[in-house]
Amino acid sequence: MNRTLTTLLTMLLAVLNAGGMARAAAGDTVADRVFGHPDFTTFPLTNCFTDPSPDASTICLSGGVAVDQAGTLYVGDFQWNRVLAFQDALTTDAVADRVFGQPDFTSITSGGGPGGLTYPFGVALDNCGNLYVADLNAGSPRVAIYRDPLTTDNLVDLEIHPSDGLFGAYPLDVAVDRAGNLYVSDLNNNRVLEYDRPLLTDTVADRVFGQPDFATTSTAQETCMWAMATTGS
Numbered sequence: 001m002n003r004t005l006t007t008l009l010t011m012l013l014a015v016l017n018a019g020g021m022a023r024a025a026a027g028d029t030v031a032d033r034v035f036g037h038p039d040f041t042t043f044p045l046t047n048c049f050t051d052p053s054p055d056a057s058t059i060c061l062s063g064g065v066a067v068d069q070a071g072t073l074y075v076g077d078f079q080w081n082r083v084l085a086f087q088d089a090l091t092t093d094a095v096a097d098r099v100f101g102q103p104d105f106t107s108i109t110s111g112g113g114p115g116g117l118t119y120p121f122g123v124a125l126d127n128c129g130n131l132y133v134a135d136l137n138a139g140s141p142r143v144a145i146y147r148d149p150l151t152t153d154n155l156v157d158l159e160i161h162p163s164d165g166l167f168g169a170y171p172l173d174v175a176v177d178r179a180g181n182l183y184v185s186d187l188n189n190n191r192v193l194e195y196d197r198p199l200l201t202d203t204v205a206d207r208v209f210g211q212p213d214f215a216t217t218s219t220a221q222e223t224c225m226w227a228m229a230t231t232g233s
C-alpha cells in the first residue's frame with residue numbers, strides 16, 4: 001500500500017471515529033433491543049393463541065407501534081386485546097408499565113366501553129401525548145382515544161366510529177398530524193377518513209380519501225380486494 005493511500009485511509013478512519021460512525025452500534029441495521037421476548041433468540045414454548053400466558057413482557061400478534069416525545073413506546077397487542085406502554089423504552093427495561101384495554105397485565109378478554117378493547121392494531125400519539133387506538137371492536141368498530149394516558153387513568157375518553165351508516169368498518173390504522181388532525185384507515189370501506197382536531201371539535205369526519213364522498217364505498221374495489229385476498233390474483 002503506498003503512502004498516499006495509507007494517509008487517506010488514516011484520515012478517513014479519524015473522521016469516522018470523530019463522528020462515532022465506526023462504532024458498531026451506531027447507524028447499523030442490527031436490532032439493539034427487543035420487546036415481547038426476553039432476548040433475540042428465545043421464543044415461548046407455548047402458542048400464545050391456544051395457551052396464552054400474558055404478562056407485562058409478552059406480546060401476542062404485535063400490531064402498530066408509536067413513540068411519544070418522552071420516549072414511551074406504545075404497541076398494539078392485537079391477539080390479547082390490549083395496548084402496552086413501555087416508558088423510557090430505550091433507557092430502562094422491556095417490561096410494560098401501563099396497559100390499556102385490560103384491567104391488568106394478565107387479563108386478555110375482548111371487550112368494549114371505556115375499559116375494553118377488541119383486536120387493537122394501529123396506535124398513534126398527538127403532540128400532547130394523547131393516545132389513539134384503532135379498535136376493531138367487532139360490535140362497534142372505533143378509534144378509542146385516551147387523554148393524557150400516562151398520568152391519568154387507562155379508560156377511553158372519546159370514541160370515533162368511522163363507518164356510521166356504512167359497510168362494516170375495519171379501522172386498521174391511525175395517524176395524527178402536528179395540528180392534531182386524525183387520519184383513520186377504514187379497510188372495509190376502501191378509504192381514509194380525516195377528522196379535524198377531534199379532541200377540540202367533534203367526532204364527525206371532515207374529509208375522505210379514496211372515495212368521491214362519505215356515502216360511497218366502491219363495491220368494485222371491494223370485490224377486487226377480496227378476490228385478491230382469497231385467490232391471490
Ligand SMILES: [Ca+2]
Pocket residue numbers: 086087092093094095096097
Ligand atoms: Ca418498563
Ligand SMILES: [Ca+2]
Pocket residue numbers: 146147152153154155156157
Ligand atoms: Ca382516560
Ligand SMILES: [Ca+2]
Pocket residue numbers: 195196201202203204205206
Ligand atoms: Ca369534524
